[in-house]
Amino acid sequence: MPPETSQASDNPYRLPTDVKPTHYDLTIRTDLKDLKFDGYVTIHLDVLQDTKSIEFYVSKLELVQIRLTSAPLTQTFAQNSTSLKLYDDQERVVLELAQTIPAGSRLKLRIDFSGDLTGSMMGYYRSRFEQDGKEAYYALTQFQPTSARRAFPCWDEPAFKATFSLTMVSRTNTVNLANMSAISEHVYSPSQAENPDVAAWLIHKFSSLNMEEAAEWKVTKFDKTPPMSSYIVAWANGPFAYLEASYTSPISGTVRPLRVYTTADAIQQGEFTLSIMKKVMPLYEQMFDIEYPLPKLDTLVATDFDLGAMENWGLITGRTSGFLLDSKKADLHAKQAVAGMQSHEIAHMWFGDITTMAWWDNLYLNEGFATLVGETIMLGEIFPEWNLRAAFVSGELEAAMSLDAKLSSHPIEVDCPDAGMISQIFDALSYDKAASILRMLMYYVTEEKFLRGVTIYLKNHLYANSVTEDLWAGIAEASGRDVPHVMNNWVTKMGFPIVQVTEVEGGIHVRQDRFIENGVADPKDNETIWSIPLSLLTTSADGRTTVDHSILLDEREKIILLDTTKLFKLNAGTVSVYRVLYTPERLSVIGAEATKANSAFSLADRMGLLHDSFALAKAGYLKMSSVLSLYRLFHAEKENLVWKAIADDLPAIPSAWFEYPDIVEKLQAFRRELFSPLVRKLGYDYPEGEHVDVVKLRTTAIQQAAAAGDQSVINELKSRFKKAVDTRDDSYIPADLIAVTYRMAVKYGGRAEFDFMESSVTRPKNPQVQLAAIYAMTATDDLELREKTWEYIMTKSRNQNLSSFFRGLQTNYDARRFLAQKFKENFDTLLDRLAGTFGLKYLVAASFNALTTDKDYEETVEFFKGRDTSFYKLTLEQALDNIKTKSAWIKRCTDDLREWLEQTA
Template sequence: MSETAKPSDAYRLPTDVRPKHYDITVRTDLVKETFEGVVKIDLEVVRPTASIVLNAAANLVLTPASLSTPTVTQLAPIETSYDESTQRISYTFPQELPKDNKITLRIGFAAPLTGSMSGYYKSAWDKGIYSLTQFEPTKARRALPCWDEPLLKATFDVTLISRAGLVSLSNMPALATPAAPQAGDEALYAGVEAKEWVATKFETTPPMSTYLLAYANGPFAHLESSYKSPLSGKVRPLRIYTTPDLIHQGQFALDVKAKALPLYEQVFDVEFPLPKLDTLVASDFDSGAMENWGLITGRTNAYLLDPNNPDMRAKKQIAGGQSHEVAHMWFGNITTMAWWDNLYLKEGFATVMGQSIILDKIFPEWKVDSEFINNILDEALALDAKPSSHPIEVECPDANNVNQIFDALSYAKAASVLRMLSKYVGEDKFLQGASIYLKKHLYANSVSRDLWEAIGEATGIDIPNLMDNWVSKIGFPVLTVTDTETGIRVRQDRFFEDGPAKPEDNQTIWTVPLGLLTTSQPGQAIVNNEAVLSEREAEFRLDTSKPFKLNADTNGVFRVLYSPERLAAIATEAAKSDTLFTLNDRMGLINDAMALSKAGLLKVSAALNLVYNLREEKEFLVWSGISSNLGIVLSTWWENDHIVELLNSFRKQLFAPIVNKLGYQYSKAETADITQLRTLSITQAARGGDPVVVKELQDRFAKYIAGDKSAIPADLLTVTFHTAAVHGGAEGYEAIVKIYDHPDTPSVKTAAIRALGATPDSELMEKTFSMIRTRSRNQDVMYFFYGLNQNFKARKPLRAFFEKHYDEFVTRFEATFTLKRLVKGTYAGFSAEKDREQTEAFFKGKDTSRYDQGLAQALDGIKAKTAWIERSTSDAQEWLENWEKTSTKL
């Protein structure tokens, strides 16, 4: 039987017996770097059975299990077996367990605390270690035996025993009464009476999935705030914890959490159900952050901000991340997907709510709905355009492979589809539907149709018919627009990044809200949000002699292809100071043009011409899209020195005038747009090699390393360090190493890591490679890889380094999300057929099951760029050479 044909019970736990309540006691020894404990699980017997099957990872040492029933104090199994491939332990008992009987399973467990960033693990700081959990998606089984599936919710009592003087945290508040040992657990409480150890018992949780269970122990300091529920008037404490040396950087994240919680309660009309909400910031963390109920966790650069020198990019990252995790307190925690194939129900919703709808209410000046287009929608479309993409609702029967679907499709595409739906039905109705959905599934599990039916109830629209193909089918459409005598004809086909869809890959018909923008008689924009394309092609009446465009405000999850003549007319309108097209429209036009040129549906010269026509643009986010798309062209033709040189000249001419206008000084009084436009322009001009900007940044770096930290504003740390690494030789490199060893903030450290990958010197590159292996935190390795991949001179050496130490990386990151990131970070930059062949040859015969999707996406990307180069090199070169001849030199 093939893997896809396996019955579901080959992957899912039997449901004859289900957990109702866990009583967990964990003793953590940070000196010996070990933990041990016991779990007592109250069970519901759904069907009479003599066997119990649950999850336990191989790292746990388990004591013999025993059952207690109303008639038997201890019932030992007659047979115990373990399947390492499924991480399941099976117990067979001498008699059948009757239905509905009160039964408790008891198992002891122990394991070392490792730096795996998975399960219950250790994190290091300057004065020692501390411990914390990371259980999503299937790593609770690395900390205790349990039913480690999202459907199998239960309540939890947690008791943590630790050395005196440390802080213990869990999902719920600690009880005032010290924990006392139960019969059989006395050994875990050794030293408690002598006050060398402390036992902390926490309140009982609501019903929840095991992946949301959390606890931690260490020398934590905290900041405290609170919020008042707009629904009940209750005041709940809010805290942020981390080590004492970092806690002063936690205030901004705490403030965002205090602002976000009452907003979520209002829009969902469901009160936050726990008595507190903590955030724990860790120095070693695999993902960005994790939404454990009542105890959010995350890495330092996801939550910490220097209050004396904050940078805008970090502020936005922290605010969006904190708001995203708070959204999960409802979407994911109160109502949980039934299985991981519906991961998007929580991640897509948390992304659109946390990083757009709610964040916009907290920071309206940030224009986060517009930023969504560049940062989330375009990322989703770029990944979904690959042949190796997958549907939002993706089959993932084997829990061993769940890590792979934590990608831009489950997050960004799902969020983009939900945003499109919200814009189509109206945000108020959309949120009303979300509220209905939550209330119908409080403390329960759900699937896609539950959400669609709830939004349908709020809107009166057949939402399943509208949305099913967007989540169940792979890909998205490109809409081809042609003029007719009475208006336009619109045709939909599946979009691929490497060329037109083949008939066999072009079967899906999406229901597409067109967002048709036309012009009224007085010359005002009119948007028809009711126009929908639900067939292969259809005609729509409008006056084509006046400006129009599809996908008004770039709300839709599709690309739009116009004729060259129509695109030129749209570009002319977009460049006007009083244009009909909004900021969102102009951003979408740029992103579409470059993606369509990559796919061979539009000349790259047309995309470059659109960019050049917008050179008088004032908005940061349009310029951000321009810089990203020029970066895509550069990264494709990276081995063509002539085109790279021309593109760098093009970048300099576009961005250096903005630098001249805005200068290098930041002001608290200026808008967020001006701050970000200054940073972007300096970055682009410097990376394009503008000598004036490079010299300015080198001078500032010299002052910085001489002790004047004010010489580099926080927003310029990344580009200044990068410039020092590129132009500063060994002296600049070693100065950055010292900064890396003693960073003032997480942002400083990340900027230093990326800069260490930017050196063009091969000997210095080898030092960076050595640093990755010998003295980098596991959580930081991906930043090293990203910095190296962006350095054209380092791409091939990075590949050689990764392949030489492949087995080491697999072992080091086996249980984390990091391995797939390293694979993509190593190979996605290549754009020649020989590189694709070499990549395939290296991985042939290897077990790629934990990252095969990321590898396939990297290979698809190489193939698409190879085709783009073959198709468009002469066109790109001709346009750039003509621009260079005719443009006004700086």
């Protein structure tokens, strides 16, 4: 069908609402030998307004036959018919009807279609794996955000919820999976009782096969789904193995099966993921007071996957590094990542799948909540020793504020007219900032009332769609607070505030302005007034501290009465989304208290103080030298998370000054001064049963000391690597040190170490080893080996691993300009490989984020001039902001840094 040039409707990015689908009967046949699929769908439609046309989405499919039936009309649309129009640029089809169909009518739209199983990682696609030493394939779906239309014709927008009945036809030696449980499965036979439509379609498709060939196929019918959006429909076909457990619903007593599926060679690495599923499912039911509505929950782990994971209702999918690990050999970081991924996706079974945002501008309703509750609150219940509530400060909160401090940021709730914009908002704002403002609201209204409000929200919108105001209404009902007044600007405006504190008679004067990473905000960028829960910590005469979460700063400035002769601190617990700027005198008092052995400040307070100080110095409010002096005051700190806060920020300084070797050398010496004593104290071994904080602190210290060039640490890691390789005994390298050991082995090694890593990437023992080996390959200082790394990227790497290779090269100071140049030289090839996926924006970020000069900025702008940047426009703008910020930072702070480093050397 030839593409048309005119628009299909007034809105080129949204379907008309004159008809709506209510049910899909979908049959899919998968041929893993020829890497093709075909099928047909019968879509039941309700006519809401008189209409003379039907519009729906299709992309990358061959439409074989279309037939529309209703009481007054039966119409067939041939491929060359003038009444059928395909608009390729809008990925939709328009059927012009022979007569007007009146409102209240019901229609059936039957469409036969076929497609190829490509390696695109979008729609219904193939994933490659090794079976019996040979390359083999299986197939699975990835529809979020707008790729269901690549697998079957549909109304591919979240608000068009419908029920789905799926039948899968596949070869008998494969497994079929879908959102719901299979209710029947049998080997194909023309005489087998089927739905008449399915039977007729199968007889036609298999008419050329003899009985023996036909017996190689089977038919699997799945139960009907509840009403759901197209982007969470899912199915898969392949030679999968599984692990199984179950949980008992605390609400009804129903026992539901839980399974993890992947290929047989890796299935035992799914045990930890399965254990997380079993633990969190009953807890989510209790948290929301809503029983999980589906008969089962599966997780399918894929070797080729674009995102980290996907919350398809009843059939979660994701990449190997997100769900697989060797429980006996995995490091703590990997366990936390897998647990967080699984709990996050399961949170979506309620928050996103039962209740779904009406359009993608409210994506944060799904992702922010799953990040806060799934990765922090829920996992904190299961693993209290991980201290995830405090870890949130250095993790999600800092990730959000780092991005949101740029002029190129965007509001959490942002207009998403097209697929290009939708794919770009899967970022730290929709996930981490959304989680951070929800966390702030939770502390403002109390956690109990916040979660009760969430339950009200979900119950009011079961199997329906929602908008921001619906969530605020639920929490307002539970808390009695004016939630929209507090929250609206946090959602609809970009950025966040800095609160400046000055002491006046009888209290403090506080003023809010927008915080910009590169200095004071221009008046045109400083118009928003946020309602800020200040969370004020004060101390009484007997030294006891109290925190008032109810105080709001909802105007530009105000006076707060308190006794300033006693200790006080804003943003107690670092629960709100703002930076605090004190006078130098007050900051000195707060810093002294923070570094006391028995400080009045919580762990999160101390972390927040460190992160604020670094960000304020980078923006020019403080000297960088004052931040380095503050770090030195924490030399006796015992808490891992405080050290991690330093480890997260301090390396950014030599990274920005990477082309100033004299400054880098002295900064690395300072870094060794901080972390090497911890290595000498804690050693390199990880005793069984050791406390989590000690495990993590040792890992952090070794990583930092090695990266800073501590020769004794490097020699120890190199020695352990050599013993492990020579003896083929992995126990010489503790799991928590695999990543840093591999990296040091290549950085200070040669071809033999590099070849070992390449082999580990190609045939990894587990996903964590593969990721460590990828980063190690990028650590080489040898130009010839760096070229070999690039050759591997372009000829052998899976597309899903490209971003890891690029991030690794970005962290290697000597490889940054190499990476930027290679990206430019190979741009068209990379664009072709990642077309339609989320991947290209990550490559843009990694290639240019670390550059630092005005010339870099100009050359980057010039390279992208005239190119279609619609799928990575926000990322490119943020990368350019990063370059400008680093350039200004270097100009402003070089003299200060040099002076401090020379005086303290």
